[in-house]
Amino acid sequence: MNQTIVFFLLLVVNGICLAKAIDTSTCSCTCCSGSGCKPAFQGAFPLDSCFIMRCMELCSAKYAACPLFGSGGHLGAHPKKSSPEITTIISSTSTSESTLPSTTTSASTPTSAPTTITTQKFAWLNTGDMNFARHEHTASLLPDGKVLVTGGTENMSIQNAAELYDPSTGLWTTTGVMNDIRKGHIAVVLKSGKVLVAGGYNENAYLNTAELYDPLTGMWTMTGSMNDARNFAAASILENGKVLICGGNNANNILNTAELYDPSGDLWTATRNMHYARNGHTASLLLDGHVLVTGGFSDHTYLDSTEFFDSSTESWIIAYTMHFKRQYHIAIVLSNGKVLVTGGSFGGTTQDTAELYDPVKDLWDKAGTMIHKRHNHVGILLKNGEALVSGGSDGIHALKSAELYNPSTRMWKSAGDMNYKREFHAVSRLTDGRVLMIGGFYGDADLSSTELYNPEF
Template identity: 50%
Template structure:
């Protein structure tokens, strides 16, 4: 679904959008940040009656619609709209600046009343299902068009690269750093993607060339790059990017040089770095913490197993789940939990399959979805779920494709988008599939324009997914980028 917003931005959304008088609204139905996210809270939003068709009810459809009430107890039926785009009502008059919006007092977005766009009620009254509606203002009438979601190319990066990082900044831009280019070698270049224009611009180079590093968004908005490798070996240095100034500054070095490690920003603002590979020969079990307030690193408890090519996920309880990877005894199926409050690790249930080069995704229900990877013999299409509440793993349906070095992105509708990767025998994929947590099933969707692995995927604030770089089927490093 595509629309043009008030600043001329072309946007594709996973659910619903419409625009009128150069002002746009967008809807997401499975996000924890929309106006109907908590039906049991004090705002008392109720599910609309979909069996009737009048001004206050909805046609039966796949659209979850809610009953919004004004200060005069007038009812409006609309989906859950992203809180970040809603205007706040006037504190005194309880009115909205636009005649095309109404002030509602039972939104869950904030204690203050918010302005509900009246076009939202149209979505619930008409309903949508398999297709998406695009609206534009034409001679004061809204003209609908039916479109199907898919992929389209966006501007190319200045450098082809793989083994790089991509970070979504607080201003909505994406920062891409480092990586490897066949023509240039290991890179210290950095560039920015602006979703409002679809263009790339270079920013100041990093202090060090690096790939297989990590990038973490700190609570102050800066980006911490740590470790990786250059032409001389594994790195222990770290540096900070300041988006407001567009500059890099060095910060203190890690205790251990490492690549193929993980970095996770904890709820206390510190960054936990785990494991990794030292100079292509030593598997690390060490972990350390970066404190943005002091700019220093301190060691914390070691993992039971040394590992690299693993994943680390922050659970809803604040603990960090580390799974899989390549260890001293081979490829691992073990999983461990780090507790930031005491700085220690505990073993939790093992995965059904040993794997590395896999992906993990935190679902809206709190469970962790693990997909694909390599088990030492074959590339996997298996997927399994970790339940933090009981510490156990269960299998879920297999992906359509066997994949490693792919990406997995949790969309605003709660589904997981898996893109690209490498199949058995170095066969590179451009396939794309979606996992639906509500049914536990996979469905194929439109293929990417380019087959790629060792790429990145970033969910933008407008709901699109930006895929960058990687290696294609001919082992060529890519500078292309595309949007889902």
């Protein structure tokens, strides 16, 4: 007997949704808001390649009556394909695996073929793939809410390609090509909305070149060159609109030099040197306008030293020492102004330690232990004040795990697993609070895949 399958997601309480990938489909949206409401058809649109969760996201984005993550309601996402197939259904609340009656199979499938219910949570959702796989790239949130990704390495080939992610469609489109191929570079969004990209490596040389991306035209223009070529430097925009870049490496040298980019004149000027040469370090803009630099590697030594840059005097001031030496760690400025530092490696050992810097007291305090040790990971502050950390390497394998730090309780908890293992990936928090994980390396190849974390799930 032919039978139509209709899918609804009952938010918060329970729900079912289609999870099988469909090559070509039409996404049809049927939904309504409020507990006990009756779903109504909203509209449909074509998709060249569609996961049902992607279809559901677009329904929610296009139609106000479709609250994907809300206080209640129904969302029906109906991909249609010319040839019917068995449908996989996922329940967000079930903790067991069972088999649906055979009457739920499609018309072309024997009635004895079961459809499987599989447990899954939807905090992590796949979104559109980039046009290029890449790691050691950058991601920058633009004023219009799109995300610009630049450079990196695709299967041993360094890129000059750049592309934009549009959260309203979940799609990536290529934009202007950089003048230099580069990986291990920095990217900073200026107060004008333009994006400054500088340094890195191009397969033949370490770079001192810099260029600007204009989101209004989609074009790249060369700007003044830095005084030093540098790869894996750290950078931060300052309150006065200038950009500080410091440290990094070129050839056999690890640098203690720092310089400032002034957008008004498109020029770089050398500023005072750091107290320590650093590679694999971090630079974080504090609430008081100082820039805190932490850790790294220098002269065959892993560093626990920290220092901050005072832009008013253009001087470096030694800060209190961390509890642990580390490089390839991350630093996140929390809502309370403290700085959370996590993971990294020391002497070939990957760390699970975390610590907090208090700029008022100039003191470091231990901040618990992460669930997983990791370096080459990413992290970002969520709108709710928690810090999200994901991916990286445990020293042997790339990781798909993610975890959350709560500053109030100073505790770590799991944030579930990403759909892909990732290290050397990039991250950006979208204007709606969701977090976009971009590309990376999973142990065998570079990734073009991207996915979204929704902290409100």
